[in-house]
Every structure is written in structure tokens, then in C-alpha cells.
Amino acid sequence: MTETSAWVIFIAAIFTNNILLTNFLGMCSFIACSGQIRTSIGLGTAVIFVMTMTTMLNYVIYHFVLVPFGLVHLQFIVFIAVIAAFVQLVEMFVERFSPRLYFALGIFLPLITVNCAILGASLFMIIRNYSFIQSVGFGLGAGIGWAVAIVMLAGLRQKMRYSNVPQPFQGVAISMVVTGVLAMAFMGFAGMVSIQ
Amino acid sequence: MASDQQPACVSCEPKGLCGGKGLLTLKEGAWANNPLSIQVLGICSALAVTNRLENSLVMGAALIFVCVGSNLLVSLLRKHTPHRIRMIAEVAIIATFVILFDQFLKAFYWDMSKQLGPYVGLIITNCIIMGRAEAFALQNPPILSIVDGVANGLGYAAILAIIGFFRELLGTGEVMGHPVPFTDWYTPNQLMILAPGAFFALGIVIGIFNAFKGPEPEEKK
Numbered sequence: 001m002t003e004t005s006a007w008v009i010f011i012a013a014i015f016t017n018n019i020l021l022t023n024f025l026g027m028c029s030f031i032a033c034s035g036q037i038r039t040s041i042g043l044g045t046a047v048i049f050v051m052t053m054t055t056m057l058n059y060v061i062y063h064f065v066l067v068p069f070g071l072v073h074l075q076f077i078v079f080i081a082v083i084a085a086f087v088q089l090v091e092m093f094v095e096r097f098s099p100r101l102y103f104a105l106g107i108f109l110p111l112i113t114v115n116c117a118i119l120g121a122s123l124f125m126i127i128r129n130y131s132f133i134q135s136v137g138f139g140l141g142a143g144i145g146w147a148v149a150i151v152m153l154a155g156l157r158q159k160m161r162y163s164n165v166p167q168p169f170q171g172v173a174i175s176m177v178v179t180g181v182l183a184m185a186f187m188g189f190a191g192m193v194s195i196q
Numbered sequence: 197m198a199s200d201q202q203p204a205c206v207s208c209e210p211k212g213l214c215g216g217k218g219l220l221t222l223k224e225g226a227w228a229n230n231p232l233s234i235q236v237l238g239i240c241s242a243l244a245v246t247n248r249l250e251n252s253l254v255m256g257a258a259l260i261f262v263c264v265g266s267n268l269l270v271s272l273l274r275k276h277t278p279h280r281i282r283m284i285a286e287v288a289i290i291a292t293f294v295i296l297f298d299q300f301l302k303a304f305y306w307d308m309s310k311q312l313g314p315y316v317g318l319i320i321t322n323c324i325i326m327g328r329a330e331a332f333a334l335q336n337p338p339i340l341s342i343v344d345g346v347a348n349g350l351g352y353a354a355i356l357a358i359i360g361f362f363r364e365l366l367g368t369g370e371v372m373g374h375p376v377p378f379t380d381w382y383t384p385n386q387l388m389i390l391a392p393g394a395f396f397a398l399g400i401v402i403g404i405f406n407a408f409k410g411p412e413p414e415e416k417k
Contacts, residue, residue, distance in 0.1 A: 021391060022391045023244065024239075024240050024241075024243035024244040024391070024394065025240055025244075025318070026240065027239040027240045027243065028237065028238070028239065028240065028323055031239070073295060073298075073299060074295070075317075076291050076294055076295055076298070076317045076320055077288065077291040077292070077295065080287060080291060080320055080321070081287075084284070084287070115321070116240045116318045116321040116322070119317065119318060119320065119321050120240075120314055120318055123313075123314035123317050123318070124314055127313060127314060166403075167406075167407075168403045168404070168406035168407035169399070169403040169406070172399075172402055173399045173400070173402040173403035173406060174399065174403075175399075176395050176396075176398050176399030176402060177395065177396055177399040177400075179395045179399075180391075180392040180393070180394075180395030180396040180399065181392070183391045183392040183395055184387075184392040187390070187391070187392070
């Protein structure tokens, strides 16, 4: 099997295999937090950072701790613990050293622990057998892809306040349909690069 | 500036729930407060695995199993869990049940395990289960918690099955992998089994549920 370069994986994770629009991960916060562009940019940034770091951490832990000791079946619980611990650490660190950043990102950090995109990125990395460099590319790309998608939806939803949506579809339902249209648009990138 | 941003995951907050007895709990979880269509929790897996009815059913079964198991255990331990570490205890309990189910699938239904891929593991971060543990099992005795787990699991599984059925039917012209007879004239619409179809299907289902429930208050600004 030829090694796909990390750069290709990075681009593919943003466009053709967008973690939100093709793998449906991180939908809960995607729907709940896409009311305003400002909020969604904050959350997006936090996701990019946490996703890249936890993918790297989990790669190291999986290949240097779980596999040698034959504990692969514990991967879920270990990954979620790593993510929770890491988010907690970042929160304390940011609070201590950069209060401004803390006020901008702080409220989003706890939410990220339960964001399935973060755990999903780690699981995809294991399933697809990425090397370390590829994992970094994937984590970064997936994070950026998620951020791009949520900012786009936030923009669309702000415009949609002025449009005449049928009563039962207001709120979540129409967001879902709009996301579907976004996913269709992203399918247009399909021929560009591909990873399985 | 942080104050004007609403605490984002409003929908992830555990909803208030009337205490009630078994039957009421069942009705509440499965219909009136359906986790998927009314509260809109746990939609990730609902979108991802519904491209076939079979997958949807397995996923529904997984969720019922995990929800019942974790509700029972959280409820049994509710008097012994210190309040401050309850979250991490809940996550550990949930993860244990998810691992059990994952190992079971890998041992007996390898193909299914391959198809569902990471989405079995992602049950851990499914807010429904966490929400039920937090909102219900922590305050209620074990038996009632089991009923609540069954109810929410069933409500979730039912919606999954509905979406899975229509996506497979429209997308491939088959039901559970068997072609539907007398439908040679129908050209399967591939879009339905691809990603956008999932969003459309779920959006429409939520819309229909809202229509049955009557007008919803305007979205919070």
C-alpha cells in the first residue's frame, strides 16, 4: 500500500471527507452553537486546536501503550479520558496565562469534551491506520473542515432569520435541510482528492 | 462579551422531567419527549448509520442496551457517587457498556462491526445516554431507571428505523437488502444514501414531528 502524503490527507479532510458533512460527527454542537458567526468562530478555533492535539496524543498512547500491552479493547475509555484530561489541562493553562484568550475560548472548552468529532477523529485515525505525520495532517484538516462548516452554517442561519420558513420547520429542521444543501455543495469537491 | 453568548449547548442540558411512574416514564421517553425528534440529541449516529435499515436496527439495539445498562448502574451507585466526580463516573460506566457491545459485535457479527465502523465507539459521546444518566438515573430508583432507559432507547431506535427504512427504500429500492417487488419502474435515487440525503431525511422527520406537536415557540436569539 502506498503511503498517502499528509498534505493530501489534510486537504481531503477539509473538502472531500469533511468530518461534519460526510461523516456527520459533531452534529450536536454544530446545531446548538451555530446561531451567531462570532460564537461559531470561537468554537471552531477551539475544535481545531483540541482535535489536532488529541489526535497526536491518542496516536502516541495507542501505539506505544495500548498495542504493546494488548489493551486495544480499552481504546474507547482511554481515548475519552485523554480528551477530557487534555481539555481540562488546556482550560487551566489558558486561564492562568492568557485571560483574554480564556474569555474568548474558555466557555467552549468544556463543551468540546462531549463533541463526538474529537473522539471520532481519533477513532478514524486508528481504523485507517495512519502514520504519525498523517495523523497530524488528518487532525488538523478535520478540525479546520469542521470549523469551516459551522461558520458557513452560522452565516446562513443569520440570513435565514429574515426568510419565511414554514412553521414546523423553523429552528432545527430547516438547519438540517440547509446542512444537506451544504453537503451537496461539498460533494462537488469529490473529484479533487480522495481518501477512503 | 462572553455574557451575550448563550451557553451554547442548550439542547444538551438535561431537560426537566416529571417524576411519574413506569408507564408515564415510558410514554415520556418514547414519544412526548423523544430524544431524537423533540430534544434533538444524539443526531450524529442517527445520520451516519441510517443508510440501511439493518444498520439502523443494530444501532438502535446498541443504544437500548447501553442506555439500560448505564442507567441501571448509575442508579444503583447513585448514593455512593460523590457529587463532584459523578460526570467522570458516568462516562466510565457508559464506556464500559459500549466496549461490551463493541466486543460482542466484533466476535459474532464482524461484517456489521466493520460497517458501523467508529460509530459504535461514538455512542460514548452520544448526549442521550449522558443526559438520561444525569437527569434521570441519578435521582430515581433502579427499576424506574431501567424503564426510562428502555423508553429512550426505543424512542431513538424507532426514529432510526423510520429514517433507515425510507433512505434504503428510496436510495436503493430495497428493504433489508431485498428488492421490493413490482417496482421495476423506480430508478433508485442514489442521493438518499449519500450524506445530503441523511440531512434532508432527518430535517423532514423533525419537521413532521413538530407539525404534530403544534407550533413551537420562536427560536431563541
